[in-house]
Amino acid sequence: MPVIETDSLLADPQLLRKAHQVLAFLVHFYVHSIPPDVIFESMVIPRPLVTPLMAVSQALRIAPVLTFADTVLWNWELVDPKLPVTLENMHFGRYMFSGTEAERNFYHGSARTELVGAEILNIINEYHNLPNVTEISSVCQINKLLERLSLAIEDINTSIQAMREEVDPRVFFWETRPWWNGSASGDSAPAWIYEGVADTSKLDLSGPSAGQSSIMHALDLFLDIDHKLQQRRYPAPSESNKKADHGFMERMRRYMPGKHRAYLEWIARSPRPLRNVAQETPAIREQYNAAVTTLRKLRDRHMRVACLYIVTMSRSTRPPPGCPMAAVMRRMEREAARQGPATGTGGNELALLLKAGRDATTRAVLPTN
Numbered sequence: 001m002p003v004i005e006t007d008s009l010l011a012d013p014q015l016l017r018k019a020h021q022v023l024a025f026l027v028h029f030y031v032h033s034i035p036p037d038v039i040f041e042s043m044v045i046p047r048p049l050v051t052p053l054m055a056v057s058q059a060l061r062i063a064p065v066l067t068f069a070d071t072v073l074w075n076w077e078l079v080d081p082k083l084p085v086t087l088e089n090m091h092f093g094r095y096m097f098s099g100t101e102a103e104r105n106f107y108h109g110s111a112r113t114e115l116v117g118a119e120i121l122n123i124i125n126e127y128h129n130l131p132n133v134t135e136i137s138s139v140c141q142i143n144k145l146l147e148r149l150s151l152a153i154e155d156i157n158t159s160i161q162a163m164r165e166e167v168d169p170r171v172f173f174w175e176t177r178p179w180w181n182g183s184a185s186g187d188s189a190p191a192w193i194y195e196g197v198a199d200t201s202k203l204d205l206s207g208p209s210a211g212q213s214s215i216m217h218a219l220d221l222f223l224d225i226d227h228k229l230q231q232r233r234y235p236a237p238s239e240s241n242k243k244a245d246h247g248f249m250e251r252m253r254r255y256m257p258g259k260h261r262a263y264l265e266w267i268a269r270s271p272r273p274l275r276n277v278a279q280e281t282p283a284i285r286e287q288y289n290a291a292v293t294t295l296r297k298l299r300d301r302h303m304r305v306a307c308l309y310i311v312t313m314s315r316s317t318r319p320p321p322g323c324p325m326a327a328v329m330r331r332m333e334r335e336a337a338r339q340g341p342a343t344g345t346g347g348n349e350l351a352l353l354l355k356a357g358r359d360a361t362t363r364a365v366l367p368t369n
């Protein structure tokens, strides 16, 4: 295939996003469709895919690999273009790997969370637009915002729970998830080499994860959840907390579109960090703690779902594949077996990672006396 030029796309963000999505899907199709009897030390991705993908990724300031944005945020179209953007008027899974309902519903359920997120962004903006945070009227308003925040987090919780009904765990684990694997995802999975790129090992190539959802990061930053264990908080991190990958969430931000990352940096630089304000203002501490506790419950629920979909399924047997995908499926099965303990995207030990996130959330709760 020829190496196509991308300069003509640079002025149009919509075309850039489309190009990233198509090229990233093609890279994952390419890698995971290599026949099972061909063993590679490393996986060379050819220039016609790599050169344009690198260029559009640089323009969007996003990782040059399949991301949450490609699979969820940009992976829908309006059923009726004359009607507004609502869940009912959106068709998900424009691009898919397995073409299964499990895959489509995973994208759909994740996008539902992002739509709830719009309310969360409004709340964050309303908070920052308050004229001050100390007057009694502002205290009442902050409490109302925090009440709304708790409700929105509960909606996300309900949405994740609903995925249990919508996404078949076996199909998800065996037929969908392997397509998302990025470079070196698993101890002995081959590292990818991007042809024509000086040092591929410096690129972010771990593949998509809902850990790249900008909404969840916005929530964490607004409530000041300390994933990196930089603050002295109570209860002290457990031994297993200390062993977890504390850089995961920060790394996941590099897989977001640059503009989303910029928004998160803006929240992080807030001149009135909510947790500090709650610390200094007893009248809002209770509502702040309620929002943090709701987020902790969400992480508890998410952990149970992730364990069912990944840990439990990794011990199940794969349903028999139909032709013509049998060879590809055998290869994926072999890779899954090689991966050892259930890992998340990028080779994290799943249970450690998710528990550490849950416990970091618990530690944000402020003492009330």
Ligand code: HEM
Pocket (backbone or CB within 6 Å): 109, 110, 113, 114, 160, 163, 167, 208, 209, 210, 211, 212, 213, 216, 299, 302, 305, 306, 309, 310, 343, 344, 345, 346, 348, 350, 353, 354, 357, 358
């Ligand atoms: C069937 C549904 C789901 C499964 C099986 C699942 C699985 C996982 C797994 C395995 C991880 C570990 C890191 C990785 O491999 O990427 C993870 C992390 C994460 N997921 Fe999910 N997930 C699901 C739904 C969602 C949804 C709907 C959201 C919300 C947008 C979400 C948000 C997150 C976040 C924020 C993390 C980072 C760790 C944390 O914040 O605790 N997940 N998930």
